[in-house]
Amino acid sequence: MAIFLAIKLDGKKLSQKIAGQLQQRVTKLKARGVSPKLAVILIGDDPASQIYVRNKRRMAKKIGIETSDLRLPVATSEEKLLQIIAELNNDVTVHGILVQLPLPPQINEETIIQAIDPLKDVDGFHPFNMGKLFMGAPYAIPCTPNGIMQLLAEYRIPLAGKKVVIVGRSNIVGRPLAALMINHNATVTVAHSYTKNLFELTRRADILVAAVGKAELFSQTAIKSGAVVIDVGINRNAAGKLVGDIDQIKVADIASYLTPVPGGVGPMTIAMLMKQTVDFAERSVK
Numbered sequence: 001m002a003i004f005l006a007i008k009l010d011g012k013k014l015s016q017k018i019a020g021q022l023q024q025r026v027t028k029l030k031a032r033g034v035s036p037k038l039a040v041i042l043i044g045d046d047p048a049s050q051i052y053v054r055n056k057r058r059m060a061k062k063i064g065i066e067t068s069d070l071r072l073p074v075a076t077s078e079e080k081l082l083q084i085i086a087e088l089n090n091d092v093t094v095h096g097i098l099v100q101l102p103l104p105p106q107i108n109e110e111t112i113i114q115a116i117d118p119l120k121d122v123d124g125f126h127p128f129n130m131g132k133l134f135m136g137a138p139y140a141i142p143c144t145p146n147g148i149m150q151l152l153a154e155y156r157i158p159l160a161g162k163k164v165v166i167v168g169r170s171n172i173v174g175r176p177l178a179a180l181m182i183n184h185n186a187t188v189t190v191a192h193s194y195t196k197n198l199f200e201l202t203r204r205a206d207i208l209v210a211a212v213g214k215a216e217l218f219s220q221t222a223i224k225s226g227a228v229v230i231d232v233g234i235n236r237n238a239a240g241k242l243v244g245d246i247d248q249i250k251v252a253d254i255a256s257y258l259t260p261v262p263g264g265v266g267p268m269t270i271a272m273l274m275k276q277t278v279d280f281a282e283r284s285v286k
């Protein structure tokens with residue numbers, strides 16, 4: 001049997017290359033009097049969101065994107081949040097608005113997402129943007145799925161006619177990624193917690209995307225020899241170490257390509273968030 005030593009899909013490196021390109025676009029925008037600005041709202045203290053906010057601030061600073069981080073107490077009311085979003089929608093100096101998910105239970109996620117101006121919706125979660133994406137004519141693309149597509153394109157990994165299995169059907173990752181993969185002519189299967197014989201299914205995938213949130217759920221027996229494996233999961237293992245949904249060491253022996261954790265999908269998510277903000281700022285002057 002062929003032994004593959006997987007090629008690393010280096011999201012950290014590609015995100016830095018993209019940051020360099022964005023820096024130049026931001027310089028041009030600033031020369032025209034427009035300073036791209038992203039507003040981030042974080043309610044409470046979800047650990048994955050904390051990492052995200054920190055890394056975002058760092059990359060925005062490097063590129064020259066202004067950020068305003070609003071940290072609100074976990075008891076914030078839905079009315080208060082809606083009022084803040086309305087102000088940001090009306091603020092012409094703000095090009096992108098992102099509300100960190102998950103939200104505390106007193107706030108309805110759907111209500112909040114629908115309150116964001118779709119033209120400032122950098123996450124691409126508004127039904128207008130999700131609808132456009134599923135119809136094959138996206139306006140804003142959710143950042144994590146977009147980052148995955150950019151990484152596959154950078155390494156010239158073909159998608160047309162490939163069997164893609166996505167495990168996870170969240171609005172953040174699985175569903176929009178399924179739409180993008182369909183748009184790129186892949187044959188897509190989406191698995192979730194009700195899926196039967198999960199590993200039998202994933203073993204047939206040419207490209208496997210794991211977006212579950214269960215530390216090292218997928219090992220060798222779940223993967224076809226030579227498959228491309230994308231690890232979206234961000235988890236802490238028993239020893240407190242940051243690990244993905246893939247058993248990286250074992251799967252590296254049989255996959256052809258593999259995204260590391262950290263340094264794979266995570267940095268690409270941030271790069272795509274920055275790109276979306278710059279895209280919106282450019283559209284505001286055209």
Ligand SMILES: NC(=O)C1=CN([C@@H]2O[C@H](COP(=O)(O)OP(=O)(O)OC[C@H]3O[C@@H](n4cnc5c(N)ncnc54)[C@H](OP(=O)(O)O)[C@@H]3O)[C@@H](O)[C@H]2O)C=CC1
Nearest residue numbers: 144168169170173192193211212213232233234265266269
């Ligand atoms: N690197 C990055 O940029 C990002 C990383 N993440 C990480 O990715 C992971 C997933 O995030 P997110 O999509 O928001 O998570 P959610 O919890 O919203 O979704 C998890 C999905 O996995 C499914 N699932 C749960 N258990 C199983 C199982 N045993 N077998 C098969 N499917 C299962 C769920 O099924 P069901 O729908 O039936 O409940 C659900 O569809 C997390 O670790 C998160 O931290 C998230 C966003 C960005």
Ligand SMILES: Nc1nc(=O)c2c([nH]1)NC[C@@H]1CN(c3ccc(C(=O)N[C@@H](CCC(=O)O)C(=O)O)cc3)C=[N+]21
Nearest residue numbers: 048049052055099100101102123262263264266267269
């Ligand atoms: N409205 C909204 N949009 C999101 O896109 C969103 C969200 N809410 N809530 C939380 C999840 C999670 N998420 C991550 C993004 C980047 C890293 C990231 O930078 N990861 C690095 C970090 C490593 C580290 O610093 O330890 C890496 O994987 O290399 C992690 C997690 C976006 N999410």
